[in-house]
Each structure stands twice: as C-alpha cells, then as structure tokens.
Amino acid sequence: MVLEVCIGSSCHIKGAYEVVEKLKLLVEVYKMQSRVTLKASFCMGHCGNGVSIRINKNEITWIKPEACEAFFENIIKNLPDQATSDNYGTNR
Numbered sequence: 001m002v003l004e005v006c007i008g009s010s011c012h013i014k015g016a017y018e019v020v021e022k023l024k025l026l027v028e029v030y031k032m033q034s035r036v037t038l039k040a041s042f043c044m045g046h047c048g049n050g051v052s053i054r055i056n057k058n059e060i061t062w063i064k065p066e067a068c069e070a071f072f073e074n075i076i077k078n079l080p081d082q083a084t085s086d087n088y089g090t091n092r
C-alpha cells in the first residue's frame with residue numbers, strides 16, 4: 001500500500017515531520033517494508049485538523065504525532081495491500 005503524508009505548511013506545523021519519522025519506525029518495527037511505501041505529498045486540502053495522510057486514494061485528516069502508533073496498529077496493520085475502502089475515519 002502507498003502511504004502518503006502531507007508535508008504542506010499547515011501539516012508541517014502540526015507535526016508532519018514527526019509523523020513521517022514515527023511511521024518510518026513503525027514500518028520497520030512491524031517488518032512491513034515490503035507492504036508499505038511511504039511518500040510525502042503536497043497539501044491535500046484538509047488543513048484544519050491534524051496531519052493529513054492518504055492511503056492509496058483514501059484520505060485521513062486527523063493524525064497527530066502522538067496518535068501514530070495507535071493509527072498504525074489499528075488501521076495500517078489491518079489493511080490489505082490494495083486497500084480500496086473509503087471508511088478509514090476520514091474527517092474525524
């Protein structure tokens with residue numbers, strides 16, 4: 001799966017760099033390097049909440065650095081490689 005983290009200015013202020021670093025670490029910890037491609041993205045147009053993340057074509061807009069581990073354990077680890085559902089908690 002492709003996991004894109006917004007590095008636009010609003011998400012940067014909300015901790016995008018820290019989110020990227022934590023997700024990189026979690027990918028390694030859970031040995032998911034062959035399943036997860038981590039990329040940076042420009043603004044996704046959801047600047048009001050937390051850091052925005054796109055998983056394939058689905059956007060999640062509430063990620064905070066301190067929530068990365070729970071996000072990864074509860075959502076990323078349980079997704080099939082080609083996730084297509086749009087029910088990942090968008091706009092929470």
Ligand code: FES
Pocket residue numbers: 006007008009010011012042043044045046047051052
């Ligand atoms: S800067 Fe990240 S959604 Fe706009």
